[in-house]
Amino acid sequence: MAQPEDAEALVRAFAAAWDRCDIEGVLAMLAPDAVYQNMPLPAMTGQDEIRTFITPSMSAAERMDWQFLHILVDADGSRVMTERVDSFIFPAGKVSVPVMGIFEIGGGLILRWRDYADIGSFVRDMAAIGMAPGPGITA
Helix, strand or coil: CCCHHHHHHHHHHHHHHHHCCCHHHHHHCEEEEEEEEEECCCCEECHHHHHHHHHHHHHHCCEEEEEEEEEEECCCCCEEEEEEEEEEEECCEEEEEEEEEEEEEECCEEEEEEEEECHHHHHHHHHHCCCCCCCCCCC
16 A cells, blocks of 8 residues: 555646646556546546546647645555546636545555536536537537
């Protein structure tokens, strides 16, 4: 198991890679067979599926801003729970979405990652700035 401070540092580094829109940096912190689920969408397994999902939004954004409101880490460092606001900064405007995220950690990598957000609000906010959300995201 990871030390709690190592698990938190990994999640913070993961967020920093998102903030830079660094797709390869994001993927480097995920296990090759990582599972990501952006609730209520179906789970994605493996870096290739996750890359396909995150690339459109990350490529369109000038930058991101993951603002952590709370971070809780299991005593054994195996899980990190985050309350945050993820902001996508596009040339056309900014879209922010409140998110609860859970990261399961093992071997210094993110094994499973689940985010819970109001997808309908995200889709409406994207439409308001003339943007379409990534693949499979509908209200």
